[in-house]
Amino acid sequence: xxxLRQFVHVLRKxxxxxxxxxxxxxxxxxFGVTTLLLFSxxxxxxxxxLRVNAAGYxxxxxxxxxxxxxxxxxxxxxxxxxxEGLLLLPTSPAAVYYGKAVGxxxxxxxxxxxxxxPMVVLYDAPLTLGIGKLVLTILLGAxxxxxxxxLYAGMSARARGKDVLLPLLLFPLxxxxxxxxxxxxxxxxxxxxxxxxxSWLGLLTAFNAIYWSLCGLLFGRVVED
Amino acid sequence: MRRVAWEHYVGVLGLLLLLVxxxxxxxxxxxxxxxxxxxxxxxxxxxxxxxxxxxxxLVFVGAIGWLWRGTWHxxxxxxxxxxxxxxxGCLLIALGSIWARPTWGVWWDWDPRLTTAAVMVLSFSxxxxxxxxxxxxxxxxxxxxxAAIVAYVDVPIVYFSVRWWRSxxxxxxxxxxxxxxxxxxxxLMFxxxxLVxxxxxxxxxxxxxxxxxxxxxxxx
Numbered sequence: 001x002x003x004l005r006q007f008v009h010v011l012r013k014x015x016x017x018x019x020x021x022x023x024x025x026x027x028x029x030x031f032g033v034t035t036l037l038l039f040s041x042x043x044x045x046x047x048x049x050l051r052v053n054a055a056g057y058x059x060x061x062x063x064x065x066x067x068x069x070x071x072x073x074x075x076x077x078x079x080x081x082x083x084e085g086l087l088l089l090p091t092s093p094a095a096v097y098y099g100k101a102v103g104x105x106x107x108x109x110x111x112x113x114x115x116x117x118p119m120v121v122l123y124d125a126p127l128t129l130g131i132g133k134l135v136l137t138i139l140l141g142a143x144x145x146x147x148x149x150x151l152y153a154g155m156s157a158r159a160r161g162k163d164v165l166l167p168l169l170l171f172p173l174x175x176x177x178x179x180x181x182x183x184x185x186x187x188x189x190x191x192x193x194x195x196x197x198x199s200w201l202g203l204l205t206a207f208n209a210i211y212w213s214l215c216g217l218l219f220g221r222v223v224e225d
Numbered sequence: 226m227r228r229v230a231w232e233h234y235v236g237v238l239g240l241l242l243l244l245v246x247x248x249x250x251x252x253x254x255x256x257x258x259x260x261x262x263x264x265x266x267x268x269x270x271x272x273x274x275x276x277x278x279x280x281x282x283l284v285f286v287g288a289i290g291w292l293w294r295g296t297w298h299x300x301x302x303x304x305x306x307x308x309x310x311x312x313x314g315c316l317l318i319a320l321g322s323i324w325a326r327p328t329w330g331v332w333w334d335w336d337p338r339l340t341t342a343a344v345m346v347l348s349f350s351x352x353x354x355x356x357x358x359x360x361x362x363x364x365x366x367x368x369x370x371x372a373a374i375v376a377y378v379d380v381p382i383v384y385f386s387v388r389w390w391r392s393x394x395x396x397x398x399x400x401x402x403x404x405x406x407x408x409x410x411x412x413l414m415f416x417x418x419x420l421v422x423x424x425x426x427x428x429x430x431x432x433x434x435x436x437x438x439x440x441x442x443x444x445x
Contacts, residue, residue: 155371168351211375
């Protein structure tokens with residue numbers, strides 16, 4: 001079977017599983033909204049302050065949500081040795097990786113887009129450069145979290161202390177992606193008089209290009225037995 | 226008579242040079258015209274940065290070696306380099322912080338080199354945790370190697386992104402901008418730190434090999 005078809009089958013399987021466990025998706029979304037709400041309690045009711053920090057709070061919420069959704073994507077593979085079964089089929093590990101990583105991106109990207117309304121309401125954040133650019137930034141940032149996140153979720157799901165291991169490995173690594181995403185989102189929300197948003201999105205794209213290639217190459221070694 | 230391992234000679238020489246270098250740095254070399262006495266921390270701070278980077282580079286080399294050849298000495302190198310690198314990285318950050326307080330007025334600043342060092346130390350500390358959480362030696366070696374490569378590639382990206390974000394760290398000193406006596410002390414300290422790090426690495430490598438052998442025997 002052509003690797004592209006293998007990828008489509010893995011993605012389809014993950015999407016189907018995601019659709020059938022929609023309640024889990026809704027639980028992660030509620031967790032994200034609760035986190036946004038808690039950030040406002042932590043920093044006080046000053047609207048100006050909340051508006052300035054809206055981008056940072058949005059990305060911290062997404063980062064915390066990402067550990068839940070990434071871990072879930074491999075938790076289901078651990079039941080009844082589903083991952084072993086998947087790898088015993090004539091599929092390349094790269095197709096499995098890209099199928100799962102794109103599946104995670106669809107889930108996390110959708111969660112990120114769904115966080116926009118509560119963010120606008122809670123922090124009174126303006127969408128100065130328009131919703132299109134904000135969605136693009138969220139998708140690029142989510143891709144930056146999903147590329148190494150899928151690789152690490154594949155490891156941590158089969159290790160002891162899986163709950164602590166995934167954030168421990170992932171959080172320091174995604175600092176450049178998080179930083180670029182926060183800066184780009186902040187400029188999209190508050191306006192970009194110096195024309196800097198393109199540079200931050202460029203950095204985010206470069207991070208994605210490096211990690212989507214590198215992790216795809218290395219994933220085979222992580223799942224081999 | 227029991228043979229003394231070669232690394233002990235290297236280590237003792239390193240410690241002696243460290244003592245001589247410390248004395249020269251504190252008493253022999255002149256104080257900096259602008260920063261005064263606080264500049265003397267440079268003689269330990271910069272070599273600490275060098276040896277931390279050296280250790281992490283060895284981890285990267287060991288990781289590629291393990292994935293490519295699959296021989297255990299590469300995994301032992303990864304284990305030794307990670308621990309020594311994290312220790313030296315923590316020393317680097319602590320020394321940088323002590324220097325930053327009187328110079329910048331704060332213990333910490335979001336400067337590219339400082340932030341990169343912190344992210345680097347955290348990433349490699351996570352590798353140590355990963356090793357602790359995996360029992361199967363082969364899986365442990367492969368997963369650590371993969372995570373080490375991913376973490377090492379991240380270092381220049383973190384540096385670049387934080388440099389864009391904000392910059393305060395003073396420009397790197399070079400032999401052209403420093404008094405020749407300062408350069409002498411710095412070079413001596415570079416050598417001393419390198420020798421001590423080689424000593425640590427070699428000892429930690431032997432421990433890793435011994436532990437691996439014990440694990441293999443237990444499994445057999």
